Amino acid sequence: MSIQHSCSTSKATRQFLKKYGKARLRHLLSGFVKQRSPQALADDFEISLERLQQWKELLQHAIEMYEISPNLNSILRAERSPSPQLTAYLSQRKTRASASSS
Numbered sequence: 001m002s003i004q005h006s007c008s009t010s011k012a013t014r015q016f017l018k019k020y021g022k023a024r025l026r027h028l029l030s031g032f033v034k035q036r037s038p039q040a041l042a043d044d045f046e047i048s049l050e051r052l053q054q055w056k057e058l059l060q061h062a063i064e065m066y067e068i069s070p071n072l073n074s075i076l077r078a079e080r081s082p083s084p085q086l087t088a089y090l091s092q093r094k095t096r097a098s099a100s101s102s
Helices: 003-020 022-033 038-045 049-059 069-079 084-101
Strands: none
Touching: 003 022, 003 049, 022 038, 022 049, 038 049
16 A cells, blocks of 8 residues: 555545544445445445445455365365376385385
8 A cells, every 4th residue: 555545545534534423434344344235335425426436445455365166176186186096106115115124
């Protein structure tokens, strides 16, 4: 986050608190987190969708996470596991090593 963005966020937050108060700020941020409909949030504050988008850009720091699909995860795990031929070869070597050491 740039210094300029940080300053504008602080200024926007102070202005919001002055006009709406802490409870309404919590309501707004909660709406963003719960992904409430932008129209519903705009209606709550009697503002335009454009103004709501401006608030959202100023007040939230977005972090995007991607979760790997379970199907893809199992495919990736399967690719990491050794081939059946290699597993058999290693098993035979282990058996021979045990037999020769006894």
